[in-house]
Amino acid sequence: MTDQELQALVEAVSARYFARPFRHQARFNSRLRTTGGRYLLRSHDIEINPRHLEQHGEEELIGIVKHELCHYHLHLEKKGYQHKDRDFQELLKQVGGSRYCQEVGGGRTRLPYRYELVCEACQMRYKRKRKINPARYRCGRCSGKLRLYELETAAKQQG
Template identity: 50%
Template sequence: MTDEQLQQLVERISLDIFHKPFAHQAIFNKRLRTTGGRYKLSNHFIEINPRVVDLYDEEELVGIIKHELCHYHLHLEGRGYKHGDVDFKQLLGSTNSPRHCKPLAERKTNSRILHIYRCMACGCEYQRRRKMDCSKYRCGKCEGEIIKVE
C-alpha cells in the first residue's frame, strides 16, 4: 500500500464514519516502533506504522485509522482529544474504534545473566542482575550469611 492509497482510505473512512472531511495528510512512518499510528498535533498529520499492513489484515488498519481520526476530529473541534477524556472515549464507542492496537514489536526476553545467591541459614534465594559482595550483605529474613550459588 502506498501513501496515496493510505490517504484515500483515510479520507473515505473520515467521510463514511465521521461524516466530516479529512483535510490534512496521512502517511506511513516506518520509524514508529510500538504503536500502530499517531496523530500529530503540530501539523494534523496522521502517521501509520507500515508494519500493521505487513502483520495484520485490513480490519486492523481501519481500526487504527478510526482511532487516529477520533483524535483528529476532536482536536480540530476543540474538544477533549486525549485518551483519558470523556469526549474521546465516547467517540471511540460511537464509531466502534479500538482503544489499543495489536502488538507490533516482539517483546525482548531478558537475556542478562542472573546471579543467584542463597542464605545458608533459611535457604532463601535471591536473583540479581549484578554481582554483589556477599561479605557486605545479610539475608533480609533471618540475617543469615549469603553465599553465591550460580
C-alpha cells in the same frame, strides 16, 4: 499499500464516518513498534504502523484509522481528545473504532536483564540491563567484591 493509498483511505474514512474532511498528511511509519498508529499534535498528521496491515488486514487498519481520526477531529474542535476523556470515548464508540489494536510480532525481543553481578562472598545477585565496571562497586549486603556475568551468553550455551 502506498502512502498515497493510505492518504486516500484516511480521507474516505473521515468523510464517511465523521462527515468532516481530513486536511493533513497520513503516512506509514515503520519505526512504530508497540502501537498501531499515532496522531501528531503539532502537525496534525497521522502515522500508521505498516505491520498491522501486513499481519491483520485492512479491517484492522480501518479500526486504527478511526481511532486516530477521533484524536484528530476532537483536537481540532478543542474538545477532550485524550483516551481518558469522555468526548473521545463517546466518539470512538459512535464510529466503531478500535480502542486497542492487536499485537504485532516482528519486533525486537530482548531479555529484560543482560548482565548479572554476583558477590564473591555472600553470592548476592544483582541484575542489570547495562554493563557496569564491577571494580567501582561493592555488595550492598556484605561489602564483598562483585563479579560481572553476561546473561545472554549463558542462555546461548544452554540452548
